[in-house]
Every structure is written in structure tokens, then in C-alpha cells.
Amino acid sequence: MKIRNAIKKIKSHFKKQGIDIDISYPTRSGNHRFTFQHDGQVGSFFANGHDGHSEGWEDAEGTNWHIRGINDVSDIQSDYHAGSFRDNITQICESLLPSPPKFPAGSLVRGKENKRAQRWGFSGAVGLVVEVQGGDYIKVR
Numbered sequence: 001m002k003i004r005n006a007i008k009k010i011k012s013h014f015k016k017q018g019i020d021i022d023i024s025y026p027t028r029s030g031n032h033r034f035t036f037q038h039d040g041q042v043g044s045f046f047a048n049g050h051d052g053h054s055e056g057w058e059d060a061e062g063t064n065w066h067i068r069g070i071n072d073v074s075d076i077q078s079d080y081h082a083g084s085f086r087d088n089i090t091q092i093c094e095s096l097l098p099s100p101p102k103f104p105a106g107s108l109v110r111g112k113e114n115k116r117a118q119r120w121g122f123s124g125a126v127g128l129v130v131e132v133q134g135g136d137y138i139k140v141r
Contacts, residue, residue: 003034003047004058006089010036010043013093017100026052034062042083043067043092067092101132109140 001009007023014021024035032052035044044067046052047060068083086092103109107129117123127140 001062001089002058003060003062006045006062007034009089010093013090013099014038014097017097019097026057028053037070038096040070041067041096042070043096045089045092062089065089065092067095101138103129103138105129105132105138 010023011021019038021036021038026032026034026047028051033044033046034052035042037043043065045062046064047057048063050057050060065086065088066083067086072082074080074082086095109127109129111117111122111125113123129138130141131139133139
């Protein structure tokens with residue numbers, strides 16, 4: 001994904017939930033990562049083949065999608081590397097701030113009429129959402 005699109009995706013993901021996120025751009029003094037923070041976590045990535053401030057950085061591909069705690073620092077003396085890597089920018093955004101559930105608690109829901117629902121036995125079943133567990137998970141009775 002191009003850096004321009006990644007930045008747009010970050011801003012739109014957080015804006016949907018009413019949060020204005022600031023993205024730190026790479027500096028000439030040696031920091032080549034794009035970073036953004038939310039709720040004690042830091043998401044970051046590189047512009048592949050660019051230092052992030054020379055001409056054409058918006059069209060470079062994003063790479064090295066990483067997430068870590070704000071005070072979490074890698075230790076060069078040992079085998080400890082702070083944080084973890086993700087496959088794409090969507091996974092970073094969902095880790096920092098999960099999207100709201102499709103069905104809020106108290107909603108009456110009905111199982112779809114498709115092959116997977118028929119195999120699992122909830123095709124056409126009606127239930128009440130009793131608990132939202134975060135992300136895409138809900139408890140239905």
C-alpha cells in the first residue's frame with residue numbers, strides 16, 4: 001500500500017470513531033519511521049526505498065508495519081525486541097482501536113440463510129445480543 005493511502009486509511013479509521021489522530025513524519029535527523037499513538041500504543045511503518053522526507057515519498061510502498069507500547073524499548077544487549085509486526089495497516093488500526101460492533105447490545109438478530117450458517121446450525125435462528133465482547137465478537141441468546 002502506498003504511504004499516501006496508508007495515512008488516509010489511518011486518519012479515516014480513527015475519525016469514524018471521533019478521534020483526531022496525529023501522524024509523526026520522518027525527520028532528517030535519522031528517524032525514518034511514520035508513527036502515530038493511541039491509548040498507550042504506538043503504530044509505525046517505513047516508506048520502502050525512501051527516507052520519508054525526500055521527493056516522491058508519498059508514492060513509496062509502506063513496509064515494516066509495527067506496533068508496540070509507548071514505553072516499550074528494544075534491548076540490544078539481549079534478545080528482546082519490543083512490540084510485534086502486523087501484515088498491513090488495517091491490522092495496526094484494529095489493534096490500536098477496534099471498530100465498533102455491527103450489532104449493539106439489545107439488538108434482535110437473525111442468522112443468515114447461507115451454507116456456512118446451515119453447517120454450523122444457526123441458519124434462520126433468532127436471538128438477542130446480550131454482551132458485546134469487542135471487535136467482531138458478540139454473545140447471542
